Amino acid sequence: MITITNLSKNFSDGDRHSIVLDAINLSVERGEILAVVGPSGAGKSTLARCINLLGRPSSGSIVVDGVELTGLRAAELRVARRSIGTIFQASHMLSRRTAAENIALPLEYMGVVREERDARVLELLERVGLAQHAHRYPHQLSGGQRQRVGIARALALRPSVLLADEATSGLDPDNVESVIALLRELRQDLGLTILMITHDMQMVRKIADRVARLSHGRIIESGPLLDLLVDPESQLGNLLLPSPSGEDDSIDGGGQVWRVVYGSDHVAPTWLAAINRALGAEVHLLTASIETIRRHQVGHATISLPANLPEANIRRFLSEQGLQGYLVASPSKGGREKVGERIEV
């Protein structure tokens, strides 16, 4: 488990100071997968480097499995790092060592005897599906294969915590799937605590338990994945499951446009027909989708209602039905006014 309290990191370059992480508070429970998302340059990699103390935090505390890391001396830190596996953003390997020798590195550093080391490396190679490439050098491996060597190396010492900085960037969909399956399996089998940094929202939907959004060095939104997905006002929820039409502005019709989100565990599938009856108004269904995310169904719909229907009535109806909705666009006096904003990751 990881507990980060008030973590800040500044870089000073001559007289120019930049605050890259600003009082971050974050925790990941044992066996939990936390996804950290955010735009490029937000400080995600810096955060990961602070957690394993590759970069010294400027202030704040980092506790991994009950050990406060920031106060440790070099030798103690090396021991503490054995319980933290790190998968790096770029799939670097030592270029003069084979895949097997690269994976053996942490075992060598820990002083594991040869036979035991070889056995463990073999096991890891099989786990990441590289057994037949054990004796290849990095330049003989594809990017995806190198990335899997990095994963195996991170797991070599059976860590309790895994930091994965864009572990799937640059991989093809099949490889992404296999990494996702692997991480899931690891969490299941070993109770691994995973902090995962990614730009891939599909991956987040597939494995994260909780999500935090980092922007300009601050956590600006975080919460359990499913809660975020059914909260129509959540920017993070929006990012995770964008409305199927993509562009809300393209919706035509002159009515008021509502975005409706719901977890179908709580909502009757006939809700759309019920609107008609309850409000006596004509509903146009503009877009709709239902996705099964982690065995829960999450529905998204964009509907258009007559412009003269009072907003309060609509809200009341939606909440009675257990639906979450918000107004996307309404025809105002001057013309169509867009409500809400679009954000990028």
Add this chain to the structure above:
Amino acid sequence: MSAAETFGREAATTLPGTPWSKLPELLVPAFGETVVMVGVVMIIVFALGLPLGVIAHNTSPGGLFPRPRLHAALNAVISLGRSLPFLVLMAAIIPFTLLITGTTIGIPAAIVPMVVAGTPFFARLVENALREVPPAITDLARASGGSDLQVIAHAQIAEAWPAIIGSMTVNTIAMIEYSAIAGTIGAGGIGYVAVTYGYQRFDHTVMIATMLILIATVAVVQAVGDYCVRRARRR
């Protein structure tokens, strides 16, 4: 022109050149001396220059143990050693050479200035080679639980090894050149033969033979060095 040199040149016109058949007897021991001189120098240069380069690299801002002051001091020493022409350096450190070897002529006396000139040169080449290793490589060794020494050995030196071998090649060739310059203080070796026979006695046969030997030696060193670099690269 000094009296001795004038005499030498006049004498050269009257002395017959060394016959070809006598060359091996003159050049083989001389070549042996050059090999010994450069070999000993390179062993010492490697032993001193490698750690010096490693420390210079790791005391820099991006290194494993940044120490700006120490880094600046090492930098100054390395640059100083690199900025003096060898002939000047050799003359300048004569008291030091005398202190260490008890003599100012011969092979031991040549080895001291060659080491003094070669070590900073090699240290600089090593530092440059280490700088080319991506920081991410150092990070992954550190994250794997490596100590500073392990990170230096496995991530830095091992990754830069082909470049370090290339630096050894360049350095060895420079030392062959220096050994010829050191020949002027009676250091022995091919350089000494070239100076005493070729220059002072105007012996064209010996002059040409020593040139050919030097060219061939440098070519062989370069070829062996390149071969080792290719092998070390593992591709």
